[in-house]
Amino acid sequence: MHEDDELLATHLQELRRGTVVLACLLVLQEANYGYALLDLLERRGFAVDANTLYPLLRRLEKQGLLTSDWNTDESRPRKFYRTSERGAAFAEFLGRDWAELDAAFRTLKGES
Amino acid sequence: MTLTDRYVAAALRRLPERQRPDIERELRASIADAVDDRLAAGDDPAEAEVAVLTELGDPARLAAGYADRPLQLIGPALYLDYVRLLTALLATVVPAVAAIIALVRTLQGDPVPEVVGDALKSAFTAGVHLVCWTTLLFAAIERAPALRRTRKWTPDALPEPPSRKARYGELISGTVLTVLFSTLILISPVVSPERDTAGNPIGPLSPWLWESGVLYLFLALVLATLGVTFARYYTRWSLPLAITGALVEIATAITLIWLAANDRVLNPAFVAAAGWPAQTPEWITTGLIALSVVTLLHTVTTSLKGSHGESHRL
Numbered sequence: 001m002h003e004d005d006e007l008l009a010t011h012l013q014e015l016r017r018g019t020v021v022l023a024c025l026l027v028l029q030e031a032n033y034g035y036a037l038l039d040l041l042e043r044r045g046f047a048v049d050a051n052t053l054y055p056l057l058r059r060l061e062k063q064g065l066l067t068s069d070w071n072t073d074e075s076r077p078r079k080f081y082r083t084s085e086r087g088a089a090f091a092e093f094l095g096r097d098w099a100e101l102d103a104a105f106r107t108l109k110g111e112s
Numbered sequence: 113m114t115l116t117d118r119y120v121a122a123a124l125r126r127l128p129e130r131q132r133p134d135i136e137r138e139l140r141a142s143i144a145d146a147v148d149d150r151l152a153a154g155d156d157p158a159e160a161e162v163a164v165l166t167e168l169g170d171p172a173r174l175a176a177g178y179a180d181r182p183l184q185l186i187g188p189a190l191y192l193d194y195v196r197l198l199t200a201l202l203a204t205v206v207p208a209v210a211a212i213i214a215l216v217r218t219l220q221g222d223p224v225p226e227v228v229g230d231a232l233k234s235a236f237t238a239g240v241h242l243v244c245w246t247t248l249l250f251a252a253i254e255r256a257p258a259l260r261r262t263r264k265w266t267p268d269a270l271p272e273p274p275s276r277k278a279r280y281g282e283l284i285s286g287t288v289l290t291v292l293f294s295t296l297i298l299i300s301p302v303v304s305p306e307r308d309t310a311g312n313p314i315g316p317l318s319p320w321l322w323e324s325g326v327l328y329l330f331l332a333l334v335l336a337t338l339g340v341t342f343a344r345y346y347t348r349w350s351l352p353l354a355i356t357g358a359l360v361e362i363a364t365a366i367t368l369i370w371l372a373a374n375d376r377v378l379n380p381a382f383v384a385a386a387g388w389p390a391q392t393p394e395w396i397t398t399g400l401i402a403l404s405v406v407t408l409l410h411t412v413t414t415s416l417k418g419s420h421g422e423s424h425r426l
Contacts, residue, residue, distance in 0.1 A: 034145075035142045035146055035149075036145075039149075049167075049169075050146070050167060050168055051168050051169045051177060052177070054142060054177070055174065059180060070137075076145070077137060079141070
């Protein structure tokens with residue numbers, strides 16, 4: 001049984017790899033900062049590790065899919081990320097692909 | 113210095129200077145947010161910090177994520193090329209070094225245990241160098257995406273299946289040639305067309321070859337080559353066999369080069385008796401050296417190709 005759990009976890013991880021990017025691009029249409037985003041994504045069903053998410057946000061920013069701003073209004077300065085126009089276009093495309101995959105799975109399962 | 117300070121310092125140390133201030137600020141805020149959350153949930157302050165940092169994991173891993181650095185020495189894109197090159201180098205250079213050192217030491221008249229020890233030591237050193245530098249080279253390419261140019265694999269790279277019939281022909285001709293060649297050499301002092309004043313035959317090959325026993329060493333190598341040919345025909349390809357084959361061929365070629373270079377092949381008395389022009393022995397010597405060099409190159413290139421093909425099959 002334990003072996004099954006491990007195998008399942010591996011396949012789940014493979015399946016979910018990449019979905020965090022789309023989730024970030026969608027959820028960051030509204031500006032947010034690292035730690036709050038971690039919490040928000042978990043509540044929305046996209047559990048991700050902090051040490052994966054923080055570098056990912058910077059990578060997406062470097063790729064021009066996110067923009068960032070330091071908010072120093074509060075006592076603790078926080079870096080806020082927001083999906084750029086290019087990021088929104090990517091999210092649109094990736095989301096469509098996800099929907100197509102979903103439809104394809106349904107067809108495979110005979111639901112059509 | 114708090115635990116967080118030490119954690120942040122450990123992560124930043126592995127990042128480029130210009131990225132540090134921004135990442136430090138963000139990382140500290142993220143850690144503080146997470147600690148606050150745990151405190152609000154009623155955690156002990158010290159425990160909260162430890163828990164947050166534990167969850168963030170190894171700072172080196174986090175830094176690699178920020179810097180987009182690979183967490184592997186040689187990745188899957190390069191690994192096969194790395195193994196192929198390394199196998200080819202090890203299978204050719206190491207035996208060649210051992211053979212050359214053994215030959216040089218033998219010629220210097222060193223005792224056998226010393227010769228063997230030196231040859232093994234040199235082979236080991238050569239192997240360590242090859243592994244070290246090849247690995248470093250590939251690790252560097254892994255880290256410089258501009259240098260990475262992976263060739264697309266095509267079925268052309270598949271090793272050709274050797275036709276058994278063709279190889280059987282090779283086997284027969286190889287056996288006949290080896291037997292003829294060895295016999296000719298062995299009987300050459302007796303059947304020579306040239307005679308000295310006493311009417312005894314003058315062998316065309318230097319008598320030194322018999323006196324020193326080098327002739328028997330050479331013939332042993334020739335026979336070993338034939339043995340390898342047989343083994344190749346009757347057994348499957350294996351690395352030890354390939355290495356033995358390359359080793360024997362290299363040793364034969366080097367012995368011949370050394371004999372020719374030191375004018376140990378022809379019998380000067382025979383050359384004089386036959387009345388050959390002065391250049392003829394020189395031409396023969398040069399020809400033998402050229403032939404041996406070609407054999408050497410052929411051995412090295414086929415070894416490279418062989419290991420290349422085998423790793424495809426694995």
